[in-house]
Amino acid sequence: MVFAHWVINLAMAYAALGFAFAIAFVFYGVGRIDPAAKGSPLMFRLLIFPGAVALWPLLLNRWWSGHTSPPVEQNAHRKSANSVKEAKS
Amino acid sequence: MSHVYTSVGWNRQKKIYDSTLAVGIAVYLGLFVGIGSVVHPNATIETLLIRGFGTCALLMLHIILSIGPLCRLVPRLLPLLYNRRHFGVMMFLMALAHGAFSLIQFHALGELNPLVSVLVSNCRYDSLRNFPFQPLGLVALLILFLMAATSHDFWLANLTAPIWKRLHMLVYVAYGLIVAHVVLGVLQSETNPLLAVTLGVGMVVVLGLHLLAAWRERALDAPSDATSSADGFVDVCAVEEIKLNCAKIVTLGGERVAVFKYDGKVSALSNVCQHQNGPLGEGRIIDGCVTCPWHGYQYLPDSGASPPPFAEKVPTFNVKIVNGRVLVDPKPNAPGTRVEPAKF
């Protein structure tokens, strides 16, 4: 019972922090980390709100570390292409 | 694909897709609750709604999970895949309604916080028959929430497609939890075998389609037995083996490569669409661009770059034609690098 209370309280605290973060993120942060979000409509900001509540540590990290555009995915071809490029330069 | 995010990039096909979905949900709930209240006059409306929303979500989840392999097997069904994300979000909303009504019905107005009550009101973890089935549903609902909340293209871009896909692969964990939630929950009480048979048929269809699609795909990912020449180029096929404006897919450099034939030329680029990692090689050349079969993202075949203002880029491969055979250098060029197409 005590453990269950802890689990629920921790989840609530995480969600509350996420909620506060998400308000700042969807109105200010999102345009900083993704240029395609600059000038986007209110409805878009509301749509990403629940995800920002859930994944706030990840977004906070990108915002905090000053990334100005989304990361680029890595797969076998992209990694190999990058290593060839680096070897040439 | 849009330059500035919008909430939903509505188009005619999406509108048709979503309205069909809405009609389907209304028909299901109308039949289940409407006929249910006539056939079972003693049932309370809360029970009918909880069961209606839950079974609606379960049926939708089976259809959603079947669409993927079905489109691998019959690509002409791709319209079913086109707006599947909205299908998923609607399914989550049905599951959420089921969960919220159940939480209020079974856990509100008691001595405990309703969420704590879900976790502690049944502690028979030592028994399969009496196993707490509600926490299983709660965890599944959290997974479905995470998926629905990250369904916008913003999340695809910012998590990157491989991570986004891995996150969304959790749907199979959710599916397993939901099946257990149903089998260890309502099926412990309901005695009509038709209910278990219905669920069993659904599971067989989902599993069967996945196995069949995986079996068909197996050949594609086998290491290429093509011969490589002294300069490292790999002989992938004869020029005439590739249909005009289509591609042949071969596995080179640990990933699939799409070799396109168009306009008297041959170009090769990574098969993996940057949007949702769709199979570019199953796409077509439309208006001079490689067009992904999943959501229509486009790339110039010689450079692997999306036409402006879009910014997606995929790796390209050096290619040449010798004696009517297409030879591809397995070393990829950086995404967006223009490569002279081989002419035939």
Add this chain to the structure above:
Amino acid sequence: MQNDHEFYVGYLSKAPGGIAVLARRAVIGLGLLTVLVALVLVFAQQRFAASFFEFGNVREFQGIVREWPVPLLVSGSTSKALVAEGKHGASSLVAGMDGLSIALRGTLIHRDGLEMIEVAENSVRVLGEADRNVSAIENLGTHTLVGEIVDSKCYLGVMNPGHTKPHRECAALCIRGGIPPLFVARDAANHSIHLWLMSETGQPVNQQVLDFVAEPMEITGQVSRIGDQMYFNASLAAYKRLP
């Protein structure tokens, strides 16, 4: 219809003819599946018990309060069990009123001849002294019964179904909140019998039975009757889970 040259691009307003026809057929197929599944699930559900909660119909009731073994409102030869709103028992609402004549407002819950009142908040009024004499206890002997521990409020009609596995968590929460546990068993003639489950000494066992609700149980204990209510006094050691 098969046309390999056709290629579907979602953002173009029209799908190629053959693909559109196939998609339409698939949608019709899924539509039929939707109707079929809805009908199968509606008709394959078990019949719902004839249990009733007269929700919205708050009435006035009068009678004599019995606090023990479970809170009852006795009127003539019939008695109605008392519970509070939500998942709470009525003990605190009638504390110290045993034997008093009272009036209260509440909502009737009933099933299989058993009646219960969900007492509206702050509605109990004492009308006067009535009868401090407790009805005679009729001892019916020691019995081993097979059945299920349910929370009486849901089982008698507030929820339907209000017992078995899907309702287990709710039953545990209700009993935790003071709603008296009822043991639903079958007699020799296979009729349902309902007995208020008590400790060996006739005390409430709410907090002790939480782990046993909604499971098939075999319990050996003393069966007795007071007025029109049956009681089952058993020690926890005499509870046996059935496989």
